[in-house]
Structures are given as structure tokens and as C-alpha cells.
Amino acid sequence: MSLALLEPPTNANPQTALTLSQKAPTFYKSQASWSLPYPLSLFVNNESQEKWQAYENIFLACLRTGDNQSAYLYLEELTDRFGKENERVTALRGLYAEATANTAKELEYVMKHYEEILVEAPSVFAIRKRRVALLRSLGRTAEAIGALTNLVDTSPTDAEAWSELADLYLSQGSYDQAIFSLEEVLLVMPNAWNIHAKLGEVIYLSANAKEAGPEQLKALSESMRRFCRSIELCDDYLRGYYGLQLTTSRLLGALQTTKKSQQVASDPVAGDLAPPSIDAVKKLNEVATAKLAEIVRKGTAGEKGWDGYSASELIAARELLDRGTQQIQR
Amino acid sequence: MADPVEQQIHRDPALFYWILLPITVVMILTGILRHYLSTLLQTTPKKQPLAKIREQRSLLRAQNLRGNHQQISKSSFERRKEVFIEGVKEGRFLADPENRGKPRANPMSDPAMMEGMMGMMKGNVAMMVPQSLIMGWINAFFSGYVIMKLPFPLTPQFKQMLQAGVGTRDLDVRWVSSLSWYFLTLFGLQPVYNFILGNNNAASMATQQMAQAQMGQNPMGGQEDPDKIFNAEIENLEVIDHRYILDGVEDRLLAKLGATL
Numbered sequence: 001m002s003l004a005l006l007e008p009p010t011n012a013n014p015q016t017a018l019t020l021s022q023k024a025p026t027f028y029k030s031q032a033s034w035s036l037p038y039p040l041s042l043f044v045n046n047e048s049q050e051k052w053q054a055y056e057n058i059f060l061a062c063l064r065t066g067d068n069q070s071a072y073l074y075l076e077e078l079t080d081r082f083g084k085e086n087e088r089v090t091a092l093r094g095l096y097a098e099a100t101a102n103t104a105k106e107l108e109y110v111m112k113h114y115e116e117i118l119v120e121a122p123s124v125f126a127i128r129k130r131r132v133a134l135l136r137s138l139g140r141t142a143e144a145i146g147a148l149t150n151l152v153d154t155s156p157t158d159a160e161a162w163s164e165l166a167d168l169y170l171s172q173g174s175y176d177q178a179i180f181s182l183e184e185v186l187l188v189m190p191n192a193w194n195i196h197a198k199l200g201e202v203i204y205l206s207a208n209a210k211e212a213g214p215e216q217l218k219a220l221s222e223s224m225r226r227f228c229r230s231i232e233l234c235d236d237y238l239r240g241y242y243g244l245q246l247t248t249s250r251l252l253g254a255l256q257t258t259k260k261s262q263q264v265a266s267d268p269v270a271g272d273l274a275p276p277s278i279d280a281v282k283k284l285n286e287v288a289t290a291k292l293a294e295i296v297r298k299g300t301a302g303e304k305g306w307d308g309y310s311a312s313e314l315i316a317a318r319e320l321l322d323r324g325t326q327q328i329q330r
Numbered sequence: 331m332a333d334p335v336e337q338q339i340h341r342d343p344a345l346f347y348w349i350l351l352p353i354t355v356v357m358i359l360t361g362i363l364r365h366y367l368s369t370l371l372q373t374t375p376k377k378q379p380l381a382k383i384r385e386q387r388s389l390l391r392a393q394n395l396r397g398n399h400q401q402i403s404k405s406s407f408e409r410r411k412e413v414f415i416e417g418v419k420e421g422r423f424l425a426d427p428e429n430r431g432k433p434r435a436n437p438m439s440d441p442a443m444m445e446g447m448m449g450m451m452k453g454n455v456a457m458m459v460p461q462s463l464i465m466g467w468i469n470a471f472f473s474g475y476v477i478m479k480l481p482f483p484l485t486p487q488f489k490q491m492l493q494a495g496v497g498t499r500d501l502d503v504r505w506v507s508s509l510s511w512y513f514l515t516l517f518g519l520q521p522v523y524n525f526i527l528g529n530n531n532a533a534s535m536a537t538q539q540m541a542q543a544q545m546g547q548n549p550m551g552g553q554e555d556p557d558k559i560f561n562a563e564i565e566n567l568e569v570i571d572h573r574y575i576l577d578g579v580e581d582r583l584l585a586k587l588g589a590t591l
Contacts, residue, residue, distance in 0.1 A: 123383060154383060157391050183401070187395055188394055225580065232579060280580045281580075284583070
């Protein structure tokens with residue numbers, strides 16, 4: 001069984017999801033199992049976790065690409081095997097109902113169904129998450145945040161929920177809350193380089209919102225250090241280098257304008273770190289620019305081992321580099 | 331030096347058809363039977379109430395905070411620590427704050443606990459009964475037969491293992507007795523079950539034993555008072571000497587990239 005079938009397609013790019021969903025009918029036929037008459041059937045087993053994992057993934061891919069008929073076929077198989085009461089199956093059924101709902105009224109109906117389930121069994125986290133996602137897609141962000149804070153209160157080690165919460169807060173511009181949520185994710189998964197970079201991004205945004213001065217300088221250097229950590233964990237992470245380039249350029253300006261006396265010195269009680277030295281920032285900027293140029297060059301050419309970057313991120317990186325050279329020319 | 335003369339024993343070929351094959355087939359069949367029996371007897375684990383989940387995960391969160399505190403800045407760490415300590419003092423994380431400080435009820439009177447133990451008993455019975463029956467059967471009918479010869483030489487230490495039930499001192503180790511064949515199949519049929527029943531079957535001994543080892547340190551003693559565990563966690567958090575992972579990260583990164591550039 002190919003690897004693509006075993007990975008949830010929610011993070012895959014549209015191309016992969018499409019090929020996966022196009023494979024759906026043939027895969028379904030290939031899985032149509034032969035079986036022996038009753039007493040002999042006890043001796044054969046064509047069950048495997050991989051099979052059901054693949055079923056679920058193809059189901060999700062079909063929903064993403066709008067192939068609702070195939071999706072329904074797979075959903076029925078899953079329901080037959082695990083029963084309607086199964087938590088995962090209920091969530092998948094809800095997902096199907098959400099995807100096939102045409103009017104706002106139908107969506108409301110799905111929501112009501114979720115709430116009914118939750119009244120009976122409040123510990124079904126899959127449905128609680130579906131409800132939050134539905135609230136968010138209906139545009140009721142405040143309610144979604146409320147439901148999600150409730151969820152992370154009962155299950156504070158759920159990294160997925162925390163990062164979704166961070167995203168929601170970020171969309172509302174509440175940077176401090178978003179930073180807090182992302183820190184929670186890091187406490188659960190300390191080596192997630194994408195979360196380190198994401199945290200750097202949020203801190204950078206919050207720094208933009210602040211007035212120029214020691215506070216902003218502090219936030220900028222914190223953000224730069226997050227990107228550094230992200231790159232330290234993952235050598236070729238484009239977003240990490242992008243952020244590093246961006247923050248170091250900003251920092252160079254800020255460090256030069258802020259007077260030495262205004263800079264907050266390292267305070268051992270509060271545990272704040274001193275702002276980085278100009279030399280280090282300069283060097284980091286050079287390194288980031290060079291590496292970013294390399295990634296853009298090789299990634300656009302599609303060289304072997306460099307073809308995993310998403311096209312839009314490459315374009316954004318190129319734009320950032322162009323902006324930098326223009327400034328130098330001026 | 332001449333090669334030692336190989337022992338020759340003339341076996342009746344019927345031994346193969348009427349002892350070796352039956353034992354093997356019966357062992358495979360019992361394995362399959364055990365698989366289906368334990369699937370039938372399995373009780374679905376009872377869902378935990380929400381408050382209990384919250385209690386466990388809050389504790390886990392505090393442990394995460396202790397283990398991964400380097401990831402966040404000192405001020406964030408102190409803030410989380412204070413909130414946690416305050417919450418524990420108020421008993422905010424406990425599943426049932428009313429029973430705080432009271433001694434725990436006898437675990438034997440707890441119906442949920444009893445159910446768990448019944449499940450364990452059922453598993454063990456499904457495991458033990460067929461085994462002892464078959465062993466009795468083999469002992470009664472086939473004991474003392476030498477039924478096969480291994481195609482490779484072995485050291486004398488294997489004699490006990492391979493020739494159980496045959497009291498001959500000078501017999502070559504390569505000869506296997508029927509009782510020993512039973513033991514060999516008992517422990518060695520795992521791949522066969524995997525082939526027939528799929529990977530996570532209940533027929534295998536090893537997984538059963540593992541499940542037993544995981545049953546917790548003392549199933550009879552009940553759990554500890556959660557309030558005490560939380561207070562112990564506070565002490566753990568308070569002795570932490572905070573170190574921030576972003577401290578000096580730019581120098582580390584430059585050194586690392588400088589080497590590879």
C-alpha cells in the first residue's frame with residue numbers, strides 16, 4: 001500500500017488530494033474482499049489497520065475534491081465496520097453532513113446534531129472539535145473561541161486544539177493570547193520547528209503593533225531568536241529563513257536608532273535576554289539572505305531534494321529578496 | 331579422530347501422522363479459538379467522566395511544563411507555575427473537590443475497579459484453561475514418544491528443553507519428544523497466528539503477558555490520592571532552575587551554519 005494512502009490528506013497540497021480522490025473507485029474495487037462460507041471464514045483475516053486508515057484518508061480526499069458519491073461509499077464501509085456509535089465514525093459522518101449541506105439552514109441542523117451528541121457524551125473530543133470548526137466556518141469566531149477555551153480547559157495537553165486557538169486569536173488580533181497558546185503547543189511538542197517559526201511570526205506581528213522603542217526592540221529580538229531556534233531544528237525550513245531575514249533587517253535598523261542607554265539591559269530577575277549584538281545580527285542577515293537565495297534558486301528549478309517547497313512560499317521569498325536588493329540599489 | 335557415530339533410531343512413520351501433525355494442528359486451532367474467545371469476552375473500556383480526564387491531563391500539563399520549561403521565557407514559566415500552584419491549592423483541577431483530603435474508599439468496593447479486574451480474570455481464564463487441558467491430553471496419550479529429529483546439532487544444554495518426558499541420558503539432543511514439541515509450538519506459533527489472524531490478534535502469549543505487566547503497579551492497592559500527586563508536582567516545579575533555550579541561540583546557529591557554509 002502506498003504511503004500516500006496512509007497519510008491524512010488534510011495537509012497535502014491540492015494536487016495530491018486530487019490524485020488520491022481520483023484513485024478512489026479503483027481502490028474500492030481492489031478492496032472488495034472475497035470471503036469463505038461461515039466456519040471457514042474464521043480462519044482468514046483480511047482486516048488491517050492500514051486498510052481502514054486508507055479508507056478514512058480517501059474519504060477525506062474525496063470530500064476535499066467534491067467527489068461526494070465516492071466519499072459516501074467509503075463512509076458507509078466505515079460505518080458498517082465500526083458502527084454508528086464509534087466516536088471517529090460520528091465525526092466523519094458529521095464532516096460528510098457539513099460538506100454536503102447546501103444551505104445555512106442545513107448547517108444549523110448539523111450543528112444542532114453535534115450539540116445533541118455533546119449533551120449525551122461530553123467527552124467526545126472529535127465532535128467538540130468539529131463543532132468549533134463549524135462555528136468558525138460560520139463566522140461565529142467569538143463562540144468558537146469560547147468553545148475552544150472550554151476544550152483546552154478540560155484537555156490542556158491537546159496541541160492541535162491549542163494551535164487552532166492560537167490561530168483564532170491571531171485572526172482577532174489578540175497577539176498576547178495567541179503567543180500564550182503557541183507556547184502551550186511548544187510545551188507539549190518542544191521540537192516542533194514550524195511552531196517555533198509560527199511563534200516568531202506572531203511575536204513579529206505584535207512587535208509591529210508596538211511603538212518604536214525598547215519594547216519593540218525586545219519583541220523583535222525575541223522573534224528573531226524564535227526563527228533561529230526553528231532553523232536550528234530544521235536546516236532547510238523556508239519560513240524560518242524568511243522570518244530570520246525579515247527580523248534581522250528590521251533589527252539592524254532598530255539597533256542603530258535606539259540609543260545604548262535606552263536598551264534594556266539583561267535583567268536576571270525577570271529573565272529577559274539582552275538584545276543581540278549588531279555583529280551577530282548582521283551575520284545572521286547575510287546567512288539568511290544567502291540561504292534564502294539558494295532555496296529560491298534550487299526550489300524554482302525543481303532540483304532533486306529541493307522540490308518540497310510550496311510555490312507560493314517560493315514566490316514570497318523571492319519578493320522579499322528583491323525588496324532587499326532594491327533598497328541597496330537605492 | 332573419527333566422527334562420532336550418529337545415533338540411528340528407526341521411527342514408525344505413523345508417529346508423524348498420528349502425533350506430530352495432531353499436536354501441531356490442535357495447537358493452531360486453540361490459538362484461533364483463543365483469539366475469538368477473548369474478542370468475545372473483551373469488555374469495551376468504560377468511558378472516563380470528563381472531570382477525571384481533566385484531572386489527569388492537567389497533571390500531565392504540569393509535567394510537560396516541568397520537562398519542557400526551556401522552551402518558554404522565564405516570565406511565561408513563572409506565570410504558568412503560579413497559576414498552577416494557585417489552582418492546586420484551591421483544588422481546581424481535582425475531579426471531585428468535595429472528597430479532598432478524605433481517605434480513599436476501598437478499591438474492592440468500587441464497581442469500576444471490579445469490572446476491570448473481571449476483564450483481566452476472563453482473559454487469564456481464556457488463556458489458562460485450554461493450555462492445561464491440552465497439556466493433560468498430551469501427557470495422557472503421547473508422553474514418552476520421540477517424534478522427530480532436528481536437522482542440526484545442538485549442545486547438551488537443550489536436552490531438558492527438547493526431551494521433556496523422556497528419561498534417557500544418552501539420547502542425542504537432536505531428538506525431540508512429544509511434550510517438548512508441545513512447548514515449542516506453544517511459544518513458536520506467533521508468526522503463524524500473525525499470518526492467519528492479522529497482526530494484533532489476541533492469540534499470542536507475548537502480548538497477553540505484556541498487557542499484564544502494564545496493568546499498573548498495584549491493581550489491588552487502588553490509586554493514590556490525586557491531591558497528593560498534585561502537591562508533589564508543585565514541589566517539583568518549585569525546584570526548577572529555569573534555563574531558556576533561546577539564550578545564545580544566535581551564536582549557536584552561527585557556529586553551526588559557519589561550519590557548513
